[in-house]
Amino acid sequence: MHRCLYTEEILNVIAVKLDKLYYKELVADDLSSGALLDMLRLQDFDEGTRSRKARQKRVSHPVLSFAFTCKTIYWPCMNVLWAEMNDISPLMRLFPPGVCRKDNNGRWTFLRRPDQPRDWERFLIYSPRIENLCVDSTIMSETDLRILASCCPTKDAFRYVRSLSWRGDERYPPVSMRLFVTRALKSMWVLNTDKTATKGMINSLEMVAKLAPKLENLHIQDAYPVRTVGDAFGKAICSTTALTEIDAFECPIPDFAIRHLSKLPNLRTLWCSFLGSTTDFGEELRGDKIRLPSLEHMRVCCSHDIPVSLTSMLKNAYAPKLKNITIATDMHPMAHPTHELFLGLAENPSLEEIHFYSIFPPKNDTGDEYIIKEHQLATLYRLPNLTHVALNRFKIDLRSSSIASMAEAWPNMVSLDLGDESGYKKYTVSLQDLQPLATKCRKLRALGILVDASHVSAEDVAAAERNATRGSAKRLLFGTSPIKNPQRVAKFILCMFPHATIMTERFADAKKWEEVNWHLERARPVSERQVGREIGPLDFGQSPFLYPQFNGVDDMLGPLLQMMAKQAGVEMPPRPGMSGMPPMPGFPPGMGMGRGRR
Numbered sequence: 001m002h003r004c005l006y007t008e009e010i011l012n013v014i015a016v017k018l019d020k021l022y023y024k025e026l027v028a029d030d031l032s033s034g035a036l037l038d039m040l041r042l043q044d045f046d047e048g049t050r051s052r053k054a055r056q057k058r059v060s061h062p063v064l065s066f067a068f069t070c071k072t073i074y075w076p077c078m079n080v081l082w083a084e085m086n087d088i089s090p091l092m093r094l095f096p097p098g099v100c101r102k103d104n105n106g107r108w109t110f111l112r113r114p115d116q117p118r119d120w121e122r123f124l125i126y127s128p129r130i131e132n133l134c135v136d137s138t139i140m141s142e143t144d145l146r147i148l149a150s151c152c153p154t155k156d157a158f159r160y161v162r163s164l165s166w167r168g169d170e171r172y173p174p175v176s177m178r179l180f181v182t183r184a185l186k187s188m189w190v191l192n193t194d195k196t197a198t199k200g201m202i203n204s205l206e207m208v209a210k211l212a213p214k215l216e217n218l219h220i221q222d223a224y225p226v227r228t229v230g231d232a233f234g235k236a237i238c239s240t241t242a243l244t245e246i247d248a249f250e251c252p253i254p255d256f257a258i259r260h261l262s263k264l265p266n267l268r269t270l271w272c273s274f275l276g277s278t279t280d281f282g283e284e285l286r287g288d289k290i291r292l293p294s295l296e297h298m299r300v301c302c303s304h305d306i307p308v309s310l311t312s313m314l315k316n317a318y319a320p321k322l323k324n325i326t327i328a329t330d331m332h333p334m335a336h337p338t339h340e341l342f343l344g345l346a347e348n349p350s351l352e353e354i355h356f357y358s359i360f361p362p363k364n365d366t367g368d369e370y371i372i373k374e375h376q377l378a379t380l381y382r383l384p385n386l387t388h389v390a391l392n393r394f395k396i397d398l399r400s401s402s403i404a405s406m407a408e409a410w411p412n413m414v415s416l417d418l419g420d421e422s423g424y425k426k427y428t429v430s431l432q433d434l435q436p437l438a439t440k441c442r443k444l445r446a447l448g449i450l451v452d453a454s455h456v457s458a459e460d461v462a463a464a465e466r467n468a469t470r471g472s473a474k475r476l477l478f479g480t481s482p483i484k485n486p487q488r489v490a491k492f493i494l495c496m497f498p499h500a501t502i503m504t505e506r507f508a509d510a511k512k513w514e515e516v517n518w519h520l521e522r523a524r525p526v527s528e529r530q531v532g533r534e535i536g537p538l539d540f541g542q543s544p545f546l547y548p549q550f551n552g553v554d555d556m557l558g559p560l561l562q563m564m565a566k567q568a569g570v571e572m573p574p575r576p577g578m579s580g581m582p583p584m585p586g587f588p589p590g591m592g593m594g595r596g597r598r
Contacts, residue, residue: 001070011076018062019080082129088140094122100144108140114151127157133180134165142168145176152179165189168201177204178211185212189219202229202251205236215240216266220248230254230273237261244294245269249301258313262291273301274310292319299326306337314344324353324388332358332393334369335376342379353388354380371395374402381409387443390417398449400433407436416441417448417477427452427482431492432460438471438496448477448503454484456492464495473497483512490519 004010067077085091092100092108099119100110114120135145159182166189168174181188188208190201202220209215218236233248234257244266253272261267290313300310306329325345345354372394380386389410396418406416416437431453437444476497483489493500493516502517 001072006072008076011073012079015063015066015077015080018066022062078126079129082126084132085130086132086134088133088135091123091127092140094126095119107138108144110144110147113147117153120153124154124157128160130158130161132163132165133158133161134167135180136167138167142174142176145174145179149176149179155179156182158182160184163187163189165191166201167191174201174204177208181208181211183212183214186214187217187219188212188215189221191221202232202236205233206239209236209239213240214242216242217245218243218248219245220251233257233272234260237264241265243267247271249273249299252303255309258290258309262289264292266294267292268294269297270295271297271299273303274307290317292317292322294321295319296321296323298322298324300328302327302329302333306333306341311337311340311344314341315347317348319348320350322348322350324355325351326355326357328357328359330359332370335372336369338372338394339376339379342376346379346382349383350385351383352385354383354386355388355390356392356394357390358393371397373397374399377402378405381405384409385412386410387412387414388416389413390415392417398429400429403429403433404436407440411440412443413437413441414443415446416444417446418450431456431489435464435469435496438469438473442472444471444473446475446477447473448479450479451481453478453489454482456485456488458488461488461491461495464492468495468498470495471497471500473500475503476500477503478513481513483516486512486515487519490516490523494520494523 061081063077063080067074067081082090089108095114096119098111099114100108103109140148155178158180161180161182162184164180164185164187166174166177166180168191185208188205190205205218205220220233230252231254233251234254237243237246237253237257238260241263243264245268247269249271250273252274261270295317302310306327310327325348327341341356345351372391374397377396377398380389387410398418406413410416427450429449429451431451434447434449434451437447474497476493493502501520502513
C-alpha cells in the first residue's frame with residue numbers, strides 16, 4: 001500500500017468522496033443523463049432517500065468495501081459511515097443479544113437494564129463517531145430512552161454530535177435529552193408529533209441552550225402558537241448568545257426575548273411568531289433600541305392583527321444588513337396598523353425584499369378601514385433598494401400617480417405583486433398607466449396588479465407603437481381585471497412588454513385574458529424581427545385575428561401575401577381559411593374561421 005494512504009486525512013477525503021458519489025448515483029439512478037448531471041452537482045440528500053434506495057438496489061456500500069481492505073483504512077471509513085445517523089436503530093443493534101429488541105409496534109425496548117460494562121463495549125466504540133443524530137419517539141419511547149441515559153457509564157458517549165434532531169410526543173421535558181446534548185452541539189431540531197407535547201418539548205430547550213454553549217441553529221417545527229409556549233421559547237433564547245439562526249415560525253416570541261436579541265451579535269436569520277393585539281403585548285418596547293448588526297432574513301407570523309411588538313421592534317431596530325422580510329397574518333389587517341408597519345419597514349433602508357401576505361382574503365364588503373390608501377403605501381418609497389415587493393390578498397387603493405411614483409422610487413424592481421385576488425372592484429389604474437414601469441424599471445420580470453383594460457382605444461395602440469418602451473417583464477398577472485377588446489390589448493401590451501405572458505391559470509373568469517395570451521404568442525416572432533413591418537400595415541407571423549379584412553375575401557390574397565412575405569424574408573404561417581391549407585394549431589374556439597373553415 002502506498003505510504004500516502006497511511007495518512008488519516010487522505011483516507012478520510014477518499015471515504016467522503018465515495019460516500020457522496022454512491023448516494024448521488026442512487027438518487028439519480030432513474031433520471032436522464034441531463035438530469036443526472038444536475039443531480040451530481042447537489043451536495044445534500046435526504047437520509048430516508050439514502051436508506052430506501054440502498055435497500056432497493058441491495059448493493060454493498062463502496063466505503064464499507066473499502067474499509068475491509070486494510071486495518072489502517074478501517075477506522076477512517078467507520079468515521080464516515082457513522083457520521084450521519086437518521087435512526088437510533090444501528091446503535092441499539094450494538095448491544096449483546098438479550099438486552100433489547102423491537103416490539104410489535106417497531107419500537108426498541110429493553111428486556112433488561114444494560115448495567116454491565118460488557119454491554120457497552122461496542123456501543124461506546126461507535127457512538128463517539130456520530131456527528132448528526134436523529135432521535136425519534138416512534139422508534140424508541142421516552143421510558144426506554146431514560147433507561148439508556150441512566151445506564152450509560154459515561155456522559156461523553158455522544159461528545160462529537162453537532163446536529164441533533166429530536167422528535168417527541170411527551171408532555172414533559174425529555175430527561176434523556178441530556179445524554180445527547182453536549183458542548184459540541186451547534187444545530188438543534190425539535191419536531192412535535194402531538195399538540196399536548198408542545199410545551200414539554202419547548203421547555204427542554206432552555207436546558208439544551210445551557211448545556212450547549214456553541215448552539216448556533218435552533219429549529220422548531222409543528223409548534224402551536226400559545227403564550228405559554230412563547231415564554232418557554234423566550235427563556236431558551238435568553239440562555240445563549242451564540243445563535244445565528246432561529247427557525248421557529250410558529251413559536252411566539254415574548255417581549256423580554258426581543259430585547260435579548262441585542263445580545264446575539266451573529267444572528268442572521270429570525271423566523272418566529274408574534275401574538276396578536278388582544279392586549280398591548282410588547283408596548284414597553286417603545287423607545288428601546290435593539291441592535292441586530294448581522295440580521296439579514298426575517299420572517300414572522302402575526303395572529304389576529306399586526307401587534308405593537310412587531311412594529312416597535314422594526315422602528316427601534318438597528319439592522320444595517322437586513323435584506324428581506326416576510327410577514328404573514330391569519331386575518332386581514334386593518335389599514336392603521338398596516339401603516340404603522342410600513343413606517344417601521346421604512347426605518348430599514350437596506351431592505352431589498354418585502355413579502356406581506358394575508359392567509360385569508362378580505363371580503364368584498366370590507367369597509368374603508370381595511371383598504372391601504374395611496375399615502376400609506378407611499379411610506380415604502382423611502383426604500384430605494386427594493387427589488388421584490390408582494391402585498392398579496394390586500395385591498396390597495398391605487399392611482400395612476402402611484403405607479404409613476406413606484407417606478408421613480410424603485411428603479412431596481414424585479415418582481416412587483418400588488419394584485420388582489422379577492423375581487424376588489426375599484427379599478428383606478430388603467431393599462432396605459434403601466435408605461436412608467438416599462439420605461440424606468442428595466443429589471444422588472446414579474447408584475448401583478450389589477451388594471452382597467454376596457455378603455456384601450458386604437459389611438460392608444462398607435463401611440464404605443466410609435467413610442468414602444470419594450471420593457472423586460474416576462475410574467476404579467478392581471479387577475480380579474482376588466483377587458484373588452486383582447487386583440488387591441490394584446491397589441492398595446494406587445495409595445496410595453498414584448499416578452500410577457502399573461503398568467504391566467506388561477507382565475508376561472510379569465511377567458512379574454514387567455515385570448516390576449518394567444519395573440520401575444522402568435523405575435524412574438526414579429527416583435528423580435530422588425531423586418532415584417534416593412535411590408536405594410538399587416539404584421540406577418542401574427543395571429544389570423546389581425547387579418548379581419550380577409551374574412552370573405554377571395555382566397556387569391558393568401559398566396560399573394562405569402563409571396564410578399566417570402567420576398568421580405570419573413571416566414572408567414574398559413575392563415576386559417578385559406579384553401580388547401582391546414583388549420584393553425586391552437587386556434588381559439590368560437591371565433592371567425594374564414595371561408596375555408598365554414
